[in-house]
Structure formats: C-alpha cells, structure tokens
Amino acid sequence: MTDTVRGPFIVIGENIHATRVLLRNGARVASLPDGRPALPFIDDDGGAQLLPVPGTALEGAGEKQKVKHVKAAVLAGLAGGADAALGRGYVRFLARRQAEAGADYLDLNVDEASNDVDGRVAAIRWLVAAVEDATPAALALDSSAPEVLHAGLAAAARSGGAPLLNSASLERLDVLDLAAAEGCAVVLGASGEHGMPASAAERVANATRIVEEATRRGMALSALHVDPLVLPVAVEPEVGAWFLEAVRTLRATYGPEIHLTGGLSNVSFGMPLRKLLNDVFIGLAAEAGADSGIIDPVASDLRHIFAQDREARAQTLAANLLTGRDPFGMEFLTAFRAGELA
Amino acid sequence: MADLEALAAAIEAGDRATAKAITQAAVDEGMDPTSVLDAMTRAMEVIGNRFQCNEIYVPEMLISARAMKEATAILEPVLTAAGIKPEHTAVIGTIKGDLHDIGKNLVAMMWKGANIEVVDLGTNVSPEAFVAAAKEHGATLVGVSALLTTTMVGMKDVVAAVRADLPGVKVIVGGAPVTAEYAASIGADGYAPDAGSAVDVAKHAVGMT
Numbered sequence: 001m002t003d004t005v006r007g008p009f010i011v012i013g014e015n016i017h018a019t020r021v022l023l024r025n026g027a028r029v030a031s032l033p034d035g036r037p038a039l040p041f042i043d044d045d046g047g048a049q050l051l052p053v054p055g056t057a058l059e060g061a062g063e064k065q066k067v068k069h070v071k072a073a074v075l076a077g078l079a080g081g082a083d084a085a086l087g088r089g090y091v092r093f094l095a096r097r098q099a100e101a102g103a104d105y106l107d108l109n110v111d112e113a114s115n116d117v118d119g120r121v122a123a124i125r126w127l128v129a130a131v132e133d134a135t136p137a138a139l140a141l142d143s144s145a146p147e148v149l150h151a152g153l154a155a156a157a158r159s160g161g162a163p164l165l166n167s168a169s170l171e172r173l174d175v176l177d178l179a180a181a182e183g184c185a186v187v188l189g190a191s192g193e194h195g196m197p198a199s200a201a202e203r204v205a206n207a208t209r210i211v212e213e214a215t216r217r218g219m220a221l222s223a224l225h226v227d228p229l230v231l232p233v234a235v236e237p238e239v240g241a242w243f244l245e246a247v248r249t250l251r252a253t254y255g256p257e258i259h260l261t262g263g264l265s266n267v268s269f270g271m272p273l274r275k276l277l278n279d280v281f282i283g284l285a286a287e288a289g290a291d292s293g294i295i296d297p298v299a300s301d302l303r304h305i306f307a308q309d310r311e312a313r314a315q316t317l318a319a320n321l322l323t324g325r326d327p328f329g330m331e332f333l334t335a336f337r338a339g340e341l342a
Numbered sequence: 343m344a345d346l347e348a349l350a351a352a353i354e355a356g357d358r359a360t361a362k363a364i365t366q367a368a369v370d371e372g373m374d375p376t377s378v379l380d381a382m383t384r385a386m387e388v389i390g391n392r393f394q395c396n397e398i399y400v401p402e403m404l405i406s407a408r409a410m411k412e413a414t415a416i417l418e419p420v421l422t423a424a425g426i427k428p429e430h431t432a433v434i435g436t437i438k439g440d441l442h443d444i445g446k447n448l449v450a451m452m453w454k455g456a457n458i459e460v461v462d463l464g465t466n467v468s469p470e471a472f473v474a475a476a477k478e479h480g481a482t483l484v485g486v487s488a489l490l491t492t493t494m495v496g497m498k499d500v501v502a503a504v505r506a507d508l509p510g511v512k513v514i515v516g517g518a519p520v521t522a523e524y525a526a527s528i529g530a531d532g533y534a535p536d537a538g539s540a541v542d543v544a545k546h547a548v549g550m551t
Contacts, residue, residue: 111519112491115491115494115495115524116495143492144491144492144493145491145492171441194465194466195443232400234399234400235400235444235448271399271401272399328356328404328405329399333399333402
C-alpha cells in the first residue's frame with residue numbers, strides 16, 4: 001500500500017492479463033537465433049532466461065506485430081514440455097515486478113488465453129499455481145466467466161489471504177454469492193442490469209443497490225471494492241467527472257470502511273499520452289475518496305503520482321480533459337501536437 | 343457556388359457550423375445532392391485513414407462524424423425527394439450478454455460516414471433479433487461487437503442464424519477480444535480491428551468501391 005494524503009491506497013495490479021501486448025520490435029521482446037520472438041526475464045534464482053513465443057500468441061505482422069506476452073507464458077505452461085518451466089518463470093517474474101512496484105493484489109485474467117471455457121479454466125488453474133507463492137501479494141481473480149472464478153478459487157492455496165473476486169454487478173449476483181460463501185473480498189461494478197450508467201446519479205444508484213445486496217449476504221463494507229465505472233473521456237466527455245462525483249458521494253454515504261476503486265486506465269482510451277492522463281486521473285480519484293485502484297503500478301508509480309506538480313501545464317490540461325472542462329480534448333490535443341505536453 | 347472543398351475541410355476539422363452553412367448553401371443553389379454527399383463521404387474516408395495511422399484520435403473522429411451527421415440532416419430532404427438512398431444498409435449491435443457499446447457506436451458512426459444506412463440495435467442483441475432486423479430493413483451487412491470473451495462465443499450463433507435465413511448477407515465482427523483468426527474460425531465475412539478499418543472491411547465484404 002502506498003500512503004496518500006488521505007490514507008493508504010490499495011493497488012490491484014492489473015498487468016497479468018492474457019490480453020496484454022508488447023511490440024515485437026520493442027525493448028521487452030528479443031529474438032532467438034532462428035529469428036523467432038522470445039521474452040527475456042529473470043528467473044527465481046536471478047538467472048537471465050528467454051521464453052520462446054508460440055505463433056498463437058502473435059498478433060498482426062510486420063512493423064506493427066505484437067506479442068501477447070502473458071498469453072505466451074500461459075500457453076507454454078499449459079503445453080507442458082521444455083518451455084513450461086520458462087512460462088512459469090516468466091509469470092513469476094511479472095508478479096515480482098508488480099509486487100515490488102507496490103501491488104497489493106495481483107489481478108489475474110486469462111479470458112483471452114482460450115476461446116472455450118475449459119481452456120480458460122485450465123489456464124487459471126495453472127496461473128494461480130504458478131504465481132501465488134512468488135510474492136507476498138494476494139491474488140485477484142478477474143473473469144467474466146463464473147467457472148473461471150470458481151476454478152481459480154479452488155486452485156488457490158490462499159497463502160496471501162483469500163483472493164479478491166473481480167467482479168460482481170447487478171447482472172452478476174452469482175459472483176456476490178460466491179464471494180460471501182468463500183469469505184472473499186469482491187469488486188462491485190456499478191453497471192445496471194440493462195446497460196452502462198450514463199450519469200453520476202445512476203452510478204451511485206446502482207452502487208447503492210449492489211452494496212445492499214452484499215450487506216444482505218452478510219458481507220462487511222471492508223470486503224467491498226465498489227467500482228463506479230470508468231469509461232473513456234474520448235467518447236463521453238463527462239464520464240470522468242461522473243466517476244469522481246460518484247466516488248465523493250459514495251465516500252460521504254458509506255464512510256471510511258468501504259473501498260472505492262476503478263479500472264482507472266480506461267479513462268485514457270483513444271487518446272495520446274495515456275500515462276500522463278492515467279497518472280493525473282489516479283491523483284484525482286484518490287483526492288475524491290478512492291482508496292483502491294485497478295492499475296499497473298509498474299507504469300504508474302504512486303509515490304510519483306501523489307507528489308506530482310498539479311499546477312504544471314500538462315497536468316492542468318490533463319485534469320481539464322478528465323473532468324469535462326475540455327470537451328473532446330481539443331485544447332489537450334492542440335497542446336499535444338504543439339509538443340507542449342512532453 | 344457552394345465550395346465542396348471547403349465542406350470537406352470543415353468535416354475533417356469537425357467544424358459543424360461551417361459544414362452546415364455550406365450544405366445549406368448547396369441546397370439553396372439546387373446543387374446535385376450526390377456531389378455534396380460524396381464530398382462529405384470522402385472527408386470521412388480521410389478521417390478514417392488518419393485514425394488508422396494514429397494521426398488523429400477518437401474525439402476528433404467523433405466530432406467529424408457529428409459535423410457530417412448535422413450537415414447530412416440538411417441534405418436529407420433533397421436526397422429523399424430525388425429518390426437517392428444509400429446503396430447498403432447495415433444492422434449493428436453488441437452480442438447477447440454484452441453491454442459494452444463504445445466500439446459498436448464508433449463503427450456505426452464511421453459506417454454512416456461512408457454512406458451506409460445504419461440501424462443500431464443497441465446492446466445485448468440475440469441472433470434472432472439480428473436476423474429479424476436485417477430482414478425488416480433489407481440489410482446487406484450485419485455488424486456484431488463483443489468486449490468480453492465470454493460473450494464473444496455467441497458470435498458464431500449470429501453467423502449461423504444469418505447463413506440459415508439470409509444468404510448473401512455479410513457478417514462483420516469486431517471488439518477487443520476478437521481476432522482475425524477467431525473471425526475466420528466462425529465463418530464471419532470480415533473482421534475489423536478498429537472503427538477506422540471497419541469501413542474498408544464492410545465495403546470489401548459487400549463489393550462497394
């Protein structure tokens with residue numbers, strides 16, 4: 001946990017996801033002597049290793065080719081054989097990086113490791129076993145499939161405590177039942193039964209209903225991480241302001257026990273300078289009363305974020321965009337193109 | 343005479359006041375509405391290409407599309423009176439069980455910009471609803487979006503339902519978890535990785551030039 005001015009901030013480290021990509025030509029992808037891509041990492045004993053990337057973990061071709069690096073490790077692990085230990089070593093390396101950067105939870109998501117449920121169930125079992133004892137951090141199981149959450153829970157030794165389940169919502173109350181039965185903390189999304197909330201009030205209303213559902217199941221407020229939903233400001237200029245207002249209202253309503261969180265990096269989708277926007281938004285969220293975030297602590301250093309100069313031009317323009325004061329980012333994009341935000 | 347180059351530039355810049363003024367002038371002058379529409383469609387094509395090259399960002403694509411939408415509304419009565427209709431109609435929606443509609447909305451917007459009539463079925467659309475709407479509107483294209491791997495699997499049911507009932511209708515799929523390989527494996531007619539390329543993919547699928 002990293003201390004903010006308001007208190008501790010819980011980091012749900014979001015980067016052990018099968019969706020994650022690296023550029024083939026980027027610094028984190030090397031080549032084997034035969035030209036195949038490989039992922040360099042440091043193993044448990046401090047040795048430099050290379051994980052060969054299977055073709056099924058590549059996306060696109062040429063200059064823009066990407067490597068789905070977590071998927072590569074999961075596939076290597078599941079395939080068995082010579083590369084299985086390398087796959088395991090690679091995800092343990094990622095876990096250590098997340099924990100060393102401040103992750104309190106390691107958010108594991110294998111939904112894109114396989115197109116069928118059996119494949120995803122096998123993948124989460126393997127991944128839980130591979131990373132659980134690599135760091136002191138607890139696990140967060142992140143899936144849109146209940147079967148995957150069940151399988152992940154069954155595989156967990158719970159050495160770092162019961163896993164956090166990510167996530168339940170009004171349309172997925174079964175996950176809430178599972179969390180209550182298993183003694184897990186849970187992320188509660190504020191989506192409604194029929195769609196995404198289109199205002200701060202709707203976020204608060206949905207959140208209030210799902211918190212009631214959790215309380216009715218005997219769960220303590222301290223086991224709840226309520227996510228009022230972060231969506232891209234590139235598409236809906238008010239959405240950052242809605243999130244922040246919902247956080248302020250929920251904090252005022254429920255007091256200090258409940259956790260308020262969000263997939264904070266969603267806010268910057270479709271814009272340039274995503275790291276700047278993410279970092280400023282994390283600061284704004286914490287200030288509004290969020291004490292938890294589904295973020296990548298390797299990319300977003302909280303100590304740096306909470307100490308950033310809020311008056312600097314880049315931070316000011318980012319905050320304007322994120323709070324709806326620069327609709328469609330015209331000012332932000334103009335400054336970006338003029339090289340004023342670098 | 344209304345300056346269609348300036349109209350295209352206004353659409354590209356997302357300047358809706360200018361775009362509407364020039365369109366109104368063109369209508370008042372009795373200019374051929376097809377040429378006015380073509381100027382706007384070409385501008386949106388430029389926007390789509392720039393987006394694919396990361397030269398512009400999502401909000402800029404959005405304001406260009408909005409400028410075109412408002413200008414097209416002025417042109418609409420003239421087009422209707424002349425019996426000019428888009429050559430192709432698409433029905434679009436997110437897959438059953440999926441409420442995430444950002445990608446779908448962007449694609450719908452860009453298809454409209456390419457002068458494809460778009461019927462937006464919203465979110466959580468069943469295979470039967472896709473087929474029924476495609477029939478009702480005489481669609482040649484069905485666009486299906488998914489953000490979750492758990493819902494993505496329902497795309498093959500949409501493809502199957504369209505194949506069974508509507509031979510010749512093309513199914514385009516997209517969304518974060520969808521890949522070209524997956525699209526091919528379920529027999530979809532096209533896969534669009536983003537809203538910019540969705541136009542080219544749709545045009546290619548129905549043989550538009």
